[in-house]
Amino acid sequence: MSTEASLLERIASGDRAAVTQCIERYSGLVWSLxxxxxxxxxxxxxxxxxxxxxxxxxxxxxxxxxSAESTWVSMVARRRLIDRARREHRExxxxxxxxxxxxxxxxxxxxxxxxxxxxxVIKIIEGMNPExxxxxxxxxxxxxxxxxxxxxTKLPLGTVKSHLRRGLNRIREQLHIATADGTRP
Amino acid sequence: xxxxxxxxxDLLTERALGELSPAELKRLDELLAEADLDSEEEIELAIAAxxxxxxxxxxxxxxxxxxxxxxxxxxxxxxxxxxxxxAPEDRTGNTVTDLETARARRxxxxxxxxSAPSWSGRLGWAVAAMLAVVVAVTMRPDLQPxxxxxxxxxxxxxxxxxxxxxxxxxxxxxxxxxxxNAVSGDVVWNDERQEGYLRxxxxxxxxxxxxxxxxxxxxxxxxxNPVDGGVFDVPPGSDEVIIxxxxxxxxxxxxxxxxxREQPGGVVVSDGPLLIVxxx
Numbered sequence: 001m002s003t004e005a006s007l008l009e010r011i012a013s014g015d016r017a018a019v020t021q022c023i024e025r026y027s028g029l030v031w032s033l034x035x036x037x038x039x040x041x042x043x044x045x046x047x048x049x050x051x052x053x054x055x056x057x058x059x060x061x062x063x064x065x066x067s068a069e070s071t072w073v074s075m076v077a078r079r080r081l082i083d084r085a086r087r088e089h090r091e092x093x094x095x096x097x098x099x100x101x102x103x104x105x106x107x108x109x110x111x112x113x114x115x116x117x118x119x120x121v122i123k124i125i126e127g128m129n130p131e132x133x134x135x136x137x138x139x140x141x142x143x144x145x146x147x148x149x150x151x152x153t154k155l156p157l158g159t160v161k162s163h164l165r166r167g168l169n170r171i172r173e174q175l176h177i178a179t180a181d182g183t184r185p
Numbered sequence: 186x187x188x189x190x191x192x193x194x195d196l197l198t199e200r201a202l203g204e205l206s207p208a209e210l211k212r213l214d215e216l217l218a219e220a221d222l223d224s225e226e227e228i229e230l231a232i233a234a235x236x237x238x239x240x241x242x243x244x245x246x247x248x249x250x251x252x253x254x255x256x257x258x259x260x261x262x263x264x265x266x267x268x269x270x271x272a273p274e275d276r277t278g279n280t281v282t283d284l285e286t287a288r289a290r291r292x293x294x295x296x297x298x299x300s301a302p303s304w305s306g307r308l309g310w311a312v313a314a315m316l317a318v319v320v321a322v323t324m325r326p327d328l329q330p331x332x333x334x335x336x337x338x339x340x341x342x343x344x345x346x347x348x349x350x351x352x353x354x355x356x357x358x359x360x361x362x363x364x365x366n367a368v369s370g371d372v373v374w375n376d377e378r379q380e381g382y383l384r385x386x387x388x389x390x391x392x393x394x395x396x397x398x399x400x401x402x403x404x405x406x407x408x409x410n411p412v413d414g415g416v417f418d419v420p421p422g423s424d425e426v427i428i429x430x431x432x433x434x435x436x437x438x439x440x441x442x443x444x445x446r447e448q449p450g451g452v453v454v455s456d457g458p459l460l461i462v463x464x465x
Contacts, residue, residue, distance in 0.1 A: 019263045027259055031251045036450075039394070045255045052259055056266055067230045075233035126435065138453065140235040146199070152453050165195050168231055 006069045012060035019056065026055075029070065030077045036143065037081040047084055051077045128167060131155070135163040192216065201229045339427040343373055343382035351377055355442065355463040357385075364389055365460045372442045372463045374430065381430035383417075383442070390421040391446065399451040401459075402432055403441040411443070412436055416451040440465055 007025065010018035030051050031044070038044040054076055062072050128136070134153060138144040146164075150157045196213040199205050205213065337345060346352050352375040360366045367387045374381035383400065391398060400414030415431035430442075441464035445457040 016267055019267060020260065023256065023259045023263065027251045027256055031255065039449075041252075045252070045258070048255060049258060049262055052262065053266065056263070071230055071233050074236060075229045078233055078236065079229065134453070136235060140232050142450075142453075161195060161199070164198055165191060168198065168235070169194060 006062065006064050008055070008059040008062040008069055008072070009064070011056060012062075022055065023052065026070070026073050027052075029073060033074065033077045034081060037085060047081055050084070051080045054080055124170060128170070132163045132167050135160055136167040139164055190216065198232070201232050339382060339429050342380075342429070343384065343427055346373055346375055346378070346380055346382065349375060349378070351375055353465075355465060357461045357463045360461045362458065362460055368461050370425070372430075374436075374439055374442075376437060376439075379432060379435060381432075383428040383430060383444075384425065385419065385428070386425040388419045388423070388426065390419045390423065393418045393449055395449070396446050397449050397451060398460075399445050399447045399455065400428075400430060401443045401445065401455065402430070402436050402439045403443065403464075404436045404439050406437050410454070413451065413453070414442070416447070416449075 005013070007018045007022045011022060027048070030048050034044040034047045034051070035041075038047055055073060058076070062069065066072075067075075126133075131153070135149055135155070138149045138152065139146070144152065146157055146160050149155070149160045153160070155163075193213075193216045196205065196209055196216065199209065200213060347354065352373060355372045355374070357368060357370055357372070360368060365388075369386045370384035370388075372381060372383055388398075397416040397418055399416045401411035402414045403411045412432050417426075417428045419426055441462055443459040443462045445455045445459055447455060447457060
């Protein structure tokens with residue numbers, strides 16, 4: 001485990017300054033996700049508040065050995081936004097996509113350390129056939145349902161599911177190889 | 186590496202994507218009990234990492250700023266939320282004991298779960314590595330370790346790109362559509378850098394709540410279908426806008442760039458008219 005505490009670990013330990021930094025670092029990321037899921041701006045802002053409350057409340061659950069902090073933040077946000085959509089008995093609105101580049105720009109050291117993995121994953125994604133890549137993108141990035149993907153791509157539903165499972169598994173396997181041969185810590 | 190039960194991975198993925206029927210949910214519970222692992226969160230992490238990866242790959246043309254009022258509200262929420270808690274002013278006041286306590290608490294919580302088999306931990310590594318995409322795809326290709334240049338604004342970045350060898354500049358063809366026949370400008374593209382910019386003068390504004398412009402890149406060497414180049418908006422009162430291009434897939438030799446107007450968020454396949462085109 002890194003001796004350098006993450007923002008969430010610091011929040012869990014009561015470091016008030018980390019809370020401010022957390023807002024500055026991740027509000028854009030959470031906001032962009034919220035805007036993708038929720039059309040109404042006021043609702044989207046309220047959802048962002050909910051997400052941060054959850055982040056602060058559950059900061060102690062973040063484990064840097066299992067994921068990077070920003071992945072965990074996105075997971076919590078995504079989960080919360082989906083829950084919200086389900087409560088309102090509707091599909092996520094899937095608003096215009098937003099980038100997160102500027103949100104992570106302060107995490108330069110992490111980006112540098114991660115560049116090797118980036119190339120590996122990009123290679124995996126680029127190596128996928130276009131059909132599989134599109135299915136994974138539509139599901140994870142565009143938030144489309146399996147049925148919608150099947151309709152859009154004209155693929156059988158079973159094929160869509162298979163692409164998703166195999167795609168994620170392929171990335172996992174490839175990264176495991178990278179771990180085993182020492183190209184990734 | 187331990188093989189993953191396909192059925193379990195299917196069900197975990199589908200539950201994370203919110204598409205399990207009651208029968209499937211019951212089956213998942215059975216498999217999880219048999220599998221003796223705590224893997225659902227890892228699947229969610231993997232999906233989040235992939236989602237972020239595509240977000241990063243989507244590039245910089247759709248940056249949305251956090252409203253100042255929202256940022257202030259979050260800080261106010263934090264004040265209320267942490268108001269009753271004893272907290273040091275900064276990290277130097279954060280004792281080792283504080284961190285150890287937090288980590289110990291988390292470890293205690295995790296230790297209440299069954300111990301994960303090897304694949305679970307490895308998937309955690311996979312998740313961590315996939316996150317690399319989130320941050321690394323945002324780096325310029327020429328960014329070297331230790332260097333953290335200030336990002337250029339689109340106009341400056343476009344100018345810099347034009348100065349590079351191999352950068353092509355294509356002017357927009359006159360449009361046959363009356364609303365767009367006065368649009369002028371160009372497309373700047375560099376194959377090697379996979380970077381480009383649209384310059385649009387006289388482009389009608391759009392209401393993002395109703396429709397958005399979407400760029401399509403025609404690359405016959407790659408695919409018969411055009412590549413999605415991202416959606417963008419033209420705010421009211423804009424005489425000229427410069428939009429970074431975000432090709433979702435690698436583009437080798439683009440033969441043409443075209444813009445359509447689509448539903449908010451864009452579409453995967455456009456059946457709308459091409460408003461303006463720039464071609465080689």
